[in-house]
Amino acid sequence: MEPMTRMVPQVQEHLDALKERLLVMGGIAEEQVRLVTAALVRRDPELAARVQASDPPLNDLHIEIDQRCVRVLALHQPVAMDLRAVLAAVKINTDLERVGDLAVNIAEAVQRYLLHPPVSTPDHIPLMADLAQQMLRDALDAYVRHEVPLAERVLDTDDQVDALKAQVSVDLVPVMQAVPSTIEPALDLILIARHLERIADHATNVAEDVIFMVSGRDVRHHGAAS
């Protein structure tokens, strides 16, 4: 057996392990988004507290994945698609860790929101949360399966999330103007919508990294169509 043929499966094992860990991390991040939205909808401060308490596992994974990336680069010097896959993992790892942070930020805003009587809210926020979770799932599936069309779908969905976020403020400002006591809780709803939009942005970053990894085509700053 030649040295080269022994080396390739080793890199592949590392890449498979990276994928597996990123999927675990993505699953946790997605679950955090689901739980914190449920805490808001059901007015459940204990559920919000659970999300606030569950950040460390994501942080541990973040450090572990980063170390795996350094190790595979140092030991195996991957090139071409394999190199791009490791660099994508470095970036995806950062994005998923931020999603975890944002879920914690949302949980804090939910806690404050629940101190007040409910503000009549549209369904935009739970819808944003559903879309953001779907985007995270699709972006990671696209990474694992090297599926560019799925990554491109994530980019398209981001526009919907942006529109919903804008609508949340448009709907709430007149409520705040009419009833001053709604100002504080409405501020937290606007903040939650912004955090969800940022989660969708992180899913979009992942999708862009996947497109670059697979095709070598850089869609950042130019949109999916260019």
Added chain:
Amino acid sequence: MEPMTRMVPQVQEHLDALKERLLVMGGIAEEQVRLVTAALVRRDPELAARVQASDPPLNDLHIEIDQRCVRVLALHQPVAMDLRAVLAAVKINTDLERVGDLAVNIAEAVQRYLLHPPVSTPDHIPLMADLAQQMLRDALDAYVRHEVPLAERVLDTDDQVDALKAQVSVDLVPVMQAVPSTIEPALDLILIARHLERIADHATNVAEDVIFMVSGRDVRHHGAAS
């Protein structure tokens, strides 16, 4: 001359070029923050428009630096500190590009804010902007000079920025409650304070990457003291 002695300077040249490009990018990002804050303070919509128009140079640098990182990893297979320096560059590049995006977001909020009569504002926002610029400058200097104490100073300053951001909302909520016509412009000030806080967070990310690069010590998720 041995092959090794020829190879080391080549990697070093690539790393120096990376540093130089990151400094250029950091300088542009910092200037964007300075200009957009001046646009707010002087109520100058044209200056805000200039910031909105000046994003493409940062985006071009972002793509160029990313490609340089891929190239140096593929051609030179750096190890140890050099490898960590390239991976830090990949991450710092992402952070600086986001700072540019945030400056554009602030410019948009400034444009909306200037459509209304001024809300009596504290000096917290310009102070946050000054601190954020200083943090960006220090974090990049720490990267270039491999100076851990300077990076640690950036982490300390982030707490000040967080406190100022919280104070902006605390100060503005009673104003909004007393005068409903201030709600829309005050919302934009709160948003601007949050964007500045995120810029400071990106500087913090850079500082953490520098500490990891130089010392191999991971201060993320544990604070500078651990």
